Amino acid sequence: MRPGLAEVMKNVLDIDSVTEDDSMKTIESWDSLRHLNLIMALEEHFGISFDPEEIPELNSVRTISAAISKHSTGSKTEAR
Amino acid sequence: MSALDEIFAELDEKPSLSQYGAAERKLRNASGDLAAFRLAILANHTFDIGTVLAVECARRGLRLISYSAGYDQYRQELLDPNAGLGRFQPDAVFISLHLENTEFAASPSTCGFTQDPPAIGAWVEKLGALLLAYRKMSPTPILLQNFVPPASDMDGLLSAAGRSSVFDLVMELNLALRQTESSIPEVYVIDAARLAARNNLAEWSDRRLWFLAKVGISPKKFPLLASEVARSCAALRRPAAKCVVVDLDNTIWGGILGDAGPEGIQCTDESYPGNAYAAFQRALLALRSRGILLAVASKNDAALVEEVFRKRTDMVLRKEHITDWEVHWEPKPDSLKRIAARLNIGLDSLVFLDDNPAEVALVKMALPSVRARQMPSRPEDFVEFLGKLADFDQLRLSAEDMRRPELYELRKKQTEMSQSGTDLETFYRSLKTVLAPQRASGSNFDRVVQLIQKTNQFNLTTRRHDKPELMKHIEQGSELWAFRARDVHGDHGIIAVALLDFSADSCRIDSFVMSCRVIGRTLETAILHFLEERARARKSARMIGEYLPTAKNEPCRDFYQRHNYACTEKNDQGTQWSKRLEPSMTESPEWIEIEQEVTTVCDPA
Secondary structure, three states: OOOOHHHHHHHHHOOOOOOOOOEOOOOOOOOHHHHHHHHHHHHHHHOOOOOOOOHHHOOEHHHHHHHHHHHOOOOHHHOO | OOHHHHHHHHHHHOOOHHHHHHHHHHHHHHOOOOEEEEEEEEEOOEOOOHHHHHHHHHHOOEEEEEEEOOOOOHHHHHHOOOOHHHHHOOOEEEEEOOHHHOHHHHOHHHOOOOOOOOOHHHHHHHHHHHHHHHHHHOOOOEEEEOOOOOOOOOOOOHHHHOOOOHHHHHHHHHHHHHHHHHHOOOEEEEOHHHHHHHOOHHHOOOHHHHHHHOEOOOHHHHHHHHHHHHHHHHHHHOOOOOEEEEOOEOOOEEOOHHHHOOOOOEOOOOOOOHHHHHHHHHHHHHHHHOOOEEEEEEEOOHHHHHHHHHHOOOOOOOHHHEEEEEEEOOOHHHHHHHHHHHHOOOHHHEEEEEOOHHHHHHHHHHOOOOEEEEOOOOHHHHHHHHHHOHHHOOOOOOHHHHHHHHHHHHHHHHHHHHOOOOOHHHHHHHHOEEEEEEEOOOOOHHHHHHHHHHOOOEEOOOOOOOHHHHHHHHHOOOEEEEEEEEEOOEEEEEEEEEEEEEOOOEEEEEEEEEOHHHOOOOHHHHHHHHHHHHHHHOOOOEEEEEEOOOOOOHHHOOHHHHOOOEEEEEOOOOEEEEEEOOOOOOOOOOOEEEOOOOOOOOOOO
């Protein structure tokens, strides 16, 4: 998994482990309310900004990972 | 470093929402010893601040247990005693309102100038009625967040010219909230407007999250807001410090007095760094005007310090601003102990400020209850440092608070007088003390509640009744008395409170508290005389009193014994005392005049 992604997800969603296959369906604490905090935490951590259309769609580790790649232009944003 | 400190140090190194989540997870195992604080969170917008708030509360010594009401359910929750809020039994309720989800958003007024300004008064009245309805059900304190101006509007250049710009609207709203705060008991405004203005207002609300999910406040701003809310929660629990004890060299002024001499120290506005020290001195005076006493503990030559305050008339701080002095070469913990003893306040009411880390460490070790704080390394940071210390957090300021420094000045004079050789009775007579009993009523009720809540030393039962409880007693026939005192030195304000319960043939002193400022003047005897008279007037044959010992109320341990009451019961809690009112009552000292009650009884509401 992308470096840092698992850590942010574990911290914000209050879970002990996360895999590529996880999504809102498999993680109970990942509800629509907590989703917004997760989005902000990811943006803060990776130094990116998602489009509003994307935000509701980022409901699995895979879609999030892909979206981070899309928004991370150059390597500086992935420094952490 | 404790486990908690380590968690906060790690968080502060790289604060982010993710790290707050990590800190909260770690705190769950480490915060078991902290006092639980139950906070209900009501909001008219999507608001998931719980995690960040738990961390900021732990920083203030509180283990947060929170309840979040459903989106925009604050009205129902406040009105319905069976709603989640009522069942949760909170220690405080935090209400966060976002402007764009109020009725105001429907009119164009929130986006700019309008010829038809919205009815602010009516809206705030409605909110006030809601809070009052809740107040009738529960005495729980309410923390009410005020409104933050939107980051953009349609006013353009007209903002300054137009009468009803959106900024004006928000300001008017917030002023009206202030009035609500002062008219309803236990409502305290959380000043989010100020917080946002200082911390990049433009980012207060994330436009995407607002339009997507009605998130009023960007989660990135949660740490700031949570810190403010946590400070308020802590202030509800812990009284503010009463005295700030400062070092002199490189704290109050720049330089070492012993080396530079009175003329050489830097403390005036002419140039840096003197001007930074002068600014700090003004900040200390601002604390003093809030009722926080100033004292000095310095390792210095006393004669030289005396000379500074005599000769340096260009310095902001004057001798008369400082209530107590400890200037010598002895250890500072001893100095602090003496200051606390002379001012008659607890060590936990002292904040100690020093630039020397060794002194701070020594005080921390020797006197852990003193709040010892080390000054920042550069004087230009002093004012901000002082402003951010939560030790001085007061939720409300009473007239008595503001007069405290002046009253201590009076007390000091009295002590000097009483030590000046004359005998005690002559001293008492010279004071010409007048005691004025009055029923607790609307105008003095806040002070009455404050004394009951805060008095530690002369407090016979330490029952911390709040306002609704007191009103219940009164409804059931009890009498609640406030006592003002004045003497040749001036008016001391309300200095004592007593609550009398009556049964068929006896009168029970449920509570009797007296400010430590007037201990040692036989006022308690005059008050007991008055209470016994009230009991007689109500046809009681017997007076009953209790002494319930606490860590702090030793000064009144022998109160009933001294007044010839008989001990009728002794148990784990304390002692019970009784006295027949026939044939003789406690006599009031002849040097105290008890004024006839002049105020009419009125409804405390």
